[in-house]
Amino acid sequence: MYAKDIIARAGLLNCNPVYTPVDTSPKLRSTDGNPVDNPTKFHSLVGALQYLTFTRTDISHVVDPVCLHMHDLRESHLHALQRIVQYLEGTLDYGLHLYTSSTSRLLAYTDADWAGCPDTRRSTSEYCVYLVVQTATNSFSLQRWG
Structure with missing residues (x-):
C-alpha cells in the first residue's frame, strides 16, 4: 500500500494517528522557524504525497500549501508534513475507488x-x-x- 510506504519513508510507522490533516494554528508562513539543513528527505516525501493525492483527494488542500515552501524549508513546514503523515496513519482505509459506470452525472x-x-x-x-x-x-x- 503506497500510503504505508510513505509513512515508513517518513520514519513514522505506528505513530500516534491524528484525524485532521492540518493543525488549527495559523497558516504556514515562509519565515516561520529555523531553516532546515538537508531538505532532500522533505522533497521526496512531498513528491510522494503529491502523487498520493490522485486517490486521496482529502489531503490535496494540505499538501499543496506545503509545496509552496519547498524552496526555503523551515522547521514549521516539517511539522506540517509530519501532521499529514500522521493523518495518513489514522486513515489508511480512506481513498477513491475507481469503477466503471454508465452514468454521466x-x-x-x-x-x-x-x-x-x-x-x-x-x-x-x-x-x-x-x-x-x-x-x-x-x-x-x-x-x-x-
Whole structure:
C-alpha cells in the first residue's frame, strides 16, 4: 500500500494517528522557524504525497500549501508534513475507488481563500469535478501577480 510506504519513508510507522490533516494554528508562513539543513528527505516525501493525492483527494488542500515552501524549508513546514503523515496513519482505509459506470452525472465543487496567503496576500482556489463517484479533475492554484 503506497500510503504505508510513505509513512515508513517518513520514519513514522505506528505513530500516534491524528484525524485532521492540518493543525488549527495559523497558516504556514515562509519565515516561520529555523531553516532546515538537508531538505532532500522533505522533497521526496512531498513528491510522494503529491502523487498520493490522485486517490486521496482529502489531503490535496494540505499538501499543496506545503509545496509552496519547498524552496526555503523551515522547521514549521516539517511539522506540517509530519501532521499529514500522521493523518495518513489514522486513515489508511480512506481513498477513491475507481469503477466503471454508465452514468454521466457531473458534480463540481469549488472553494477559494481570498488573499489567504499570509506572506503575499495572494488568493488561493481549489476545485474538484466528479463524474458520478470518480474524480475527473482536481486543481489547486495560487493567484499570480503581474
